[in-house]
Amino acid sequence: MLRKLLDETLDPGYEEAAERRRAAGDGSNKSSKPNQAGGWLRGVLVAVCLLLIGGLGTVVVAQVRSSAPQRAELRQALIVDIAEQRAAGDLLQQRLAEVREQATRAREQLLTATTQGQRALDELVRAESAAGLTAVRGPGLAVTLTDAPPPKDDGENLGRILDRDIQAVVNELWAAGAEAVAIDGQRLGPTTSIRSAGQAILVDFRPVTNPYLIEAIGPADMFDDFLQSGTGRTLASYVAAFGLGLDVRANDQLDLLPGTGAGLSQAEPVGLRAGSGRGDAP
């Protein structure tokens, strides 16, 4: 069948038509010239067909040409939109940090005046640092995850870091006793999500990019605990199998920024005064 396809590129209909004419005794080779009564009409038909073909081709080319820049324009507009919205978000975040700092300072001034206020302030500070709302500093671990270099044959990159790799690392760090964790400088709070949207990984709905730096402040044995954990070993096997990058370093002094905290709208705090033991939890 393939051979037939490759050899017989000319429509067999032409051959047959020529055969028929020869059989009709029309003579040897005049057939290419429309010599019958309908010849003129046939020429016009051919011309009409070619007219259609020309029109069709032009329309398609015009269509493709006009749709390509449109798509590029749309894409550019979306990129600009994203940049603008991100800048606006950053600005709001900054403003929030400023206002929060003002509030903290004002609160401190008011509360330090009385002993009762001082006690309340201590409790508040403990609660806030437990919730990840204050900047912290301490010894800990820096885990860097890097995407494997893209394969040469345009195939799927199996060594890409996924959201669940980062989730696993973070969970393992918490389990190993981490007290504060940040991804690419973004502090994890009580309601922080780590998830992927398309190709991007979002931490609290803000994109983080390769290489992914996960910093955790915690006890000294976190290093060994993490490397010997199931997650640590799985990741090490991924490094061997898929070529992704895993770098774990103990660090004497890590500085983590404050998180944004959870905005409570439905949940109402209960018994702030009563639960004095609550603030002890790391």
Add this chain to the structure above:
Amino acid sequence: MKGIRTGPVIPILGLAAGIAAGILLDPSVPTSLQPYLPIAVVAALDAVFGGIRARLDGIFDAKVFVVSFISNVVVAGLIVFLGDQLGVGAQLSTAVIVVLGIRIFGNAAAIRRHLFRA
């Protein structure tokens, strides 16, 4: 070989008029038809190259040309439509393009042999 001298003027005029009409009128194509247009063009090109080759071979026949043009376009469109309904539209489009492409190449080679004797 007489075909060359008996003037491909009318067909060429037709082609030129078609291109001119396409540019000047700039007709808008319904969205539902748009996926089939590129395939239709390739099918039409196949008919054109077949026609030119037949002409050079001295066995051109207007009826065969017109019928092959129309049926090519319709069948190519139908195959792609069917493929879309079955969820293999992209693959079937590729198949149609490959087959027509082979035929176009074969006919173009034959035309080249006629014209340059090489």
